[in-house]
Amino acid sequence: MQSEGQIRIPSGCAIAAVISKEGNKMSGKSIVDSMVPMHERSNGLGGGFAGYGIYPEYKDFYAFHFFFDNRSVQKDTEQYLKESYEIVKSQPIPVRKIPAIVDEPIIYRYFLAPLKSSVANAQLDEREFVARTVMHININIKGAYVVSSGKNMGVFKAVGFPEDVGKFYRLDEYEGYSWTAHGRYPTNTPGWWGGAHPFALLDYTIVHNGEISSYDANRRFIEMYGYKCTLQTDTEVITYISDYLLRKQGLTLDELASVIAAPFWSTIAKKSPEERAKLTYLRTVYSSLLVTGPFSIVLGFEGGLMALNDRLKLRSMVVAEKDDKVYVASEEAAIRVMCPDVKDVYAPEGGEPVIVKVEEGKY
């Protein structure tokens, strides 16, 4: 495979998302269909989806989705997992063979319960313990890739057009309260299964349309805190930034947005003294986590999502709401596939986060 620097492919990408604020379940069909009018934004080198609330019967366990290059690496990985997890269930992720999706790796899922003794020995809280497991596998077990690792959620991605990827993974057979989607048109880096979006760690997932100019600055900073970018796509770093700022630093979603899409100093200067102080603090302390270059992203997490544009709004993104549902997409047409009669489609400002949370207790 050619790696970064050996290949360059021009840009595009499509994102979409839908969430029910009341936690009502939706089949994956509608989000898959929403990608069809945005077909030209992808080039067949990557498509993927994240679904939340899809494993209610195993909701207390970490759902690990995996790609393995071969059986032997799968065995090694299982061996490693068994050292500190109870494997509650393991199974191949069901797929539908279609001509549009070929050369698939071994695609497996495991529902895992961390052994209390292992977590206690490591002197870590459980989520940190699981995150470290993910990093360990991605860094050290060659040929094994953790695709997602949260509870009651999962990522389904492949090389192909997103509408085909959705068919391949039989997403019409899943029901979730929140879905995000991505169609890839890789820039700079190769299109391969692990490099498709969403990128995930614990329950955080990112789909991203854009190109991160600050990638190496962001990567160097985040790799000081136990993360390692192994998947050859710039988007991966936004996932780790989100995990670091939300889970480890305890920032709010608004604050996360003010770090990665920090307003210009001239814009900050015009804010109220209180807000100015906060924004100045965030830009100063986390200056290496400012994500420059064009982007629109959807961050998915347990019980909600956040959509965000770069501060210059160099990528398109529109939002609409009807009844209990909120829709996000690169193009209005995608929203109208999911909800034809939606009114008041609007475009958030650059750097203005759209945060949607499911009512407490409904997911």
Next chain:
Amino acid sequence: MIIDATQYTNEDLNDTVRQCASQVQIDNCLGQRFIAAGLSGKEIVVNGTPGNALGAYLNGADVVVNGNAQDAVGDTMNEGRIFIHGNTGDAAGYAMRGGKIYVDGNAGYRAGIHMKAYKQKLPVMIIGGRCGSFLGEYLAGGIIVVLGMNTDGKKIVGNFPCTGMHGGKVFLRTTDNSIDFPSQVNTHKATKEDIQEILPYLEEFCKVFGKDKKALLESEYIVVTPNSANPYKQMYVEN
């Protein structure tokens, strides 16, 4: 001819439109791109949501959209008219050099970026509502009018309007003196002569969208123009 776009890809739809006689109506449009690209001598009505680059390189055709348009409407258009009964996305009128784009609702970021004029070619864009940031960025020629009707209490333009503007004229129907313009532009309250310049376009806009011309003409406008015949000299030589 009436086309139901439901089963049409971009290519099929555009091929069909090109083969139609002068009157075309596209129903159930959902994201098909490049509609009317490069066309002249047709009247095209789009019902639904046309995809990106509607009317790119338009060369004289009339396009009416009953719905919202997406990004890059009228990209590099040369001649013709695009009327949108709804909102339009980012970068409307990108580098257009002639013709008209009238939008009943709001425009996204970078409306009128790098519009230009030459001799008899004078592009005109009128936005009925408000605009996002970077309105008229790198404006080199032509006229942009933002009317600020139904702005939902938001500012008539976002941040950094007219950045890099070195030609053309921008009219904002507002008395808001808190808008931050870059140092390379001048602003003044519109004079009678200024209004006279946009009168025929405003009249046409009001006719198309059923607006009250009198109210619009009685309002105050801020006019933005580049502050020198040679702004680059200021930027690169005198700095």
